[in-house]
Amino acid sequence: MTIIPSIKRDFLVKLAEDGKRADGRKFDEFRNIEIEVNVISKAEGSAKVKIGNTQVLAGIKMDIGEPYPDTPDSGVMITAAELIPLASPDFESGPPRENAIELARVVDRGIRESEVIEVDKLCVVPSEKVWLVFIDIHVLDYDGNLFDAASLAALAALLTTKVPAERFELGEDYPLPLKEPPISCTSVKYNGVVVMDPSLDEEAIAEVRLTIATDKNGDIRAMQKGLNGSFNLDEIKKIIKTSLDNGRKIQELLYKSAGK
Amino acid sequence: MNSDIKLFENGKRLDGRKNDELRKIKIEVGVLHRAEGSCYLEWGDNKVIVAVYGPREAIPRHTQNPLRAIVNAKYNMAAFSVGDRKRPGPDRRSREISKVISEALENVILVEKFPRASIDVNIEVLDAEAGTRCAGLTAAAVALADAGIPMKDIPVACAAGKIENQVVLDLGKEEDNYGSADLPIAISPRTGEILLLQMDGHLTVEEFDKALDLAIKGCYIVSDIQKKAILEKYQPNSEGK
Numbered sequence: 001m002t003i004i005p006s007i008k009r010d011f012l013v014k015l016a017e018d019g020k021r022a023d024g025r026k027f028d029e030f031r032n033i034e035i036e037v038n039v040i041s042k043a044e045g046s047a048k049v050k051i052g053n054t055q056v057l058a059g060i061k062m063d064i065g066e067p068y069p070d071t072p073d074s075g076v077m078i079t080a081a082e083l084i085p086l087a088s089p090d091f092e093s094g095p096p097r098e099n100a101i102e103l104a105r106v107v108d109r110g111i112r113e114s115e116v117i118e119v120d121k122l123c124v125v126p127s128e129k130v131w132l133v134f135i136d137i138h139v140l141d142y143d144g145n146l147f148d149a150a151s152l153a154a155l156a157a158l159l160t161t162k163v164p165a166e167r168f169e170l171g172e173d174y175p176l177p178l179k180e181p182p183i184s185c186t187s188v189k190y191n192g193v194v195v196m197d198p199s200l201d202e203e204a205i206a207e208v209r210l211t212i213a214t215d216k217n218g219d220i221r222a223m224q225k226g227l228n229g230s231f232n233l234d235e236i237k238k239i240i241k242t243s244l245d246n247g248r249k250i251q252e253l254l255y256k257s258a259g260k
Numbered sequence: 261m262n263s264d265i266k267l268f269e270n271g272k273r274l275d276g277r278k279n280d281e282l283r284k285i286k287i288e289v290g291v292l293h294r295a296e297g298s299c300y301l302e303w304g305d306n307k308v309i310v311a312v313y314g315p316r317e318a319i320p321r322h323t324q325n326p327l328r329a330i331v332n333a334k335y336n337m338a339a340f341s342v343g344d345r346k347r348p349g350p351d352r353r354s355r356e357i358s359k360v361i362s363e364a365l366e367n368v369i370l371v372e373k374f375p376r377a378s379i380d381v382n383i384e385v386l387d388a389e390a391g392t393r394c395a396g397l398t399a400a401a402v403a404l405a406d407a408g409i410p411m412k413d414i415p416v417a418c419a420a421g422k423i424e425n426q427v428v429l430d431l432g433k434e435e436d437n438y439g440s441a442d443l444p445i446a447i448s449p450r451t452g453e454i455l456l457l458q459m460d461g462h463l464t465v466e467e468f469d470k471a472l473d474l475a476i477k478g479c480y481i482v483s484d485i486q487k488k489a490i491l492e493k494y495q496p497n498s499e500g501k
Contacts, residue, residue, distance in 0.1 A: 040341065043340035057386065059338060063344065063345060142294060
């Protein structure tokens with residue numbers, strides 16, 4: 001993707017040998033995170049998340065539709081991500097490509113598989129009518145670590161979502177039923193050093209990437225390894241620990257920002 | 261027209277505005293890190309963000325013009341920006357708006373300075389509540405200035421329309437849905453030239469004159485807000501920044 005001159009790579013590697021990162025962070029330290037909720041009035045729920053200079057906006061829309069035949073009593077969630085050309089000189093317009101699809105699927109999996117949305121409570125008429133939950137991720141400014149920013153934005157948006165029952169004449173609006181959301185933390189490795197929450201430059205020289213989602217109880221809820229490099233077992237164990245530590249802090253911030 | 265909906269109450273419009281009053285406008289300059297120029301704009305309940313990239317080599321190559329730059333404005337609505345979720349990606353409406361905005365901006369940008377280049381203006385509508393093309397163009401002009409793109413002027417847009425036989429400035433959502441005409445325009449405030457003009461509905465010639473006059477007045481008010489926002493970022497030593 002981004003072509004980073006070898007000079008810059010040497011610079012980052014050299015800094016890492018002295019235990020430093022270009023922006024002065026520790027290896028296991030996140031950039032500053034800001035979460036702002038209810039930013040879009042037309043959406044059922046919305047949030048803007050900043051991780052350093054990376055900015056992601058997530059909006060939730062809901063509608064009534066048909067359930068899948070194999071889950072006739074469950075609501076349906078659909079996640080889409082757009083890497084719009086607004087966010088980076090390298091993003092092009094057009095239908096979503098590999099990167100946007102991977103991003104949407106990783107965010108989707110984190111929410112779907114850990115059953116954050118209680119889909120069994122989103123049935124209106126079994127086999128006929130259920131609530132559809134659309135999660136749309138809009139990347140506004142790409143400066144590294146989209147996975148964590150997008151997941152966090154989606155979760156914050158869900159936490160503020162009101163089911164628009166009145167609009168469909170199904171009684172009063174009510175908060176979307178949710179369970180504890182797991183927090184995703186991404187690390188990358190370059191030249192034998194593992195760093196948390198990679199910046200754009202660090203991502204560009206990364207050999208291998210690992211995203212781990214952890215929950216409040218300190219359990220692991222989802223993982224995704226990326227790129228063609230490899231980790232050893234010690235590195236994986238260390239990343240799990242730093243992901244748990246950071247995850248706990250981010251979870252607190254998430255609840256505080258969503259007013260819960 | 262739906263006559264059940266009343267668009268005036270006690271001589272005021274639904275949102276309490278007078279006939280020649282704009283919705284509240286807020287402009288922030290330079291809100292994005294990666295873009296060369298950017299602008300976030302709120303116009304009533306509309307929220308728009310614009311990023312400018314370029315001048316850079318136009319790709320694909322066959323779009324290059326050896327004599328001047330091409331201006332590539334892309335108007336896009338977020339899926340969650342409207343009542344019923346919009347399918348992501350361009351549709352016929354957004355393509356048309358992209359085209360008329362590109363042409364309006366091209367008029368003021370010194371395109372002959374950058375042969376074979378493209379100037380990309382990405383307009384994202386995050387929250388839509390009538391008048392997004394005016395909001396988009398107004399924000400695009402500020403983002404272009406923020407990107408340091410040489411222009412003859414900072415263009416500005418505003419709409420006027422007709423509701424219940426009265427000509428009013430800057431239609432709101434209900435007024436747009438149930439009113440009888442909408443006239444969005446963009447001008448070059450320095451010369452007063454019209455850069456964009458569209459109309460739908462039904463106006464007499466006299467009403468058109470009145471609406472155009474009102475829209476132009478609105479443009480000048482918005483123009484002042486644009487300039488103030490840009491100066492706030494770039495004027496040296498204001499508040500010790």
